Amino acid sequence: MIEITPALREKFLRFHEAYEFARAKLKDEGASGAVIAVKVWKAAQKEVPLTPEELHLYKRHIALQSVNGGILFAIDDEDNW
Numbered sequence: 001m002i003e004i005t006p007a008l009r010e011k012f013l014r015f016h017e018a019y020e021f022a023r024a025k026l027k028d029e030g031a032s033g034a035v036i037a038v039k040v041w042k043a044a045q046k047e048v049p050l051t052p053e054e055l056h057l058y059k060r061h062i063a064l065q066s067v068n069g070g071i072l073f074a075i076d077d078e079d080n081w
Contacts, residue, residue, distance in 0.1 A: 004057070011048060012058050018047035 004012070022043035026036045050058060 004061070008054065011050070011054070012061070015044050015048040015050060015058060016062075019044035022047075 019040050022040045023036060026039055031039070045055075
């Protein structure tokens with residue numbers, strides 16, 4: 001498994017921004033939920049390509065963040081929260 005280094009954390013944050021931008025744009029255009037679910041991933045991957053392993057790790061951390069209500073890709077140092 002790969003570790004979330006500061007560089008990878010920044011990459012994940014850029015990917016997340018691209019994902020959210022694509023989602024908002026599609027939603028504003030009136031796209032259906034199914035279309036949004038597929039196209040946002042493709043748009044974000046086009047903007048900030050992730051390897052399959054990085055994408056898997058990204059999705060795991062998104063799921064954990066949503067379940068735990070944590071800070072997205074937070075670093076362990078509490079002084080930086």
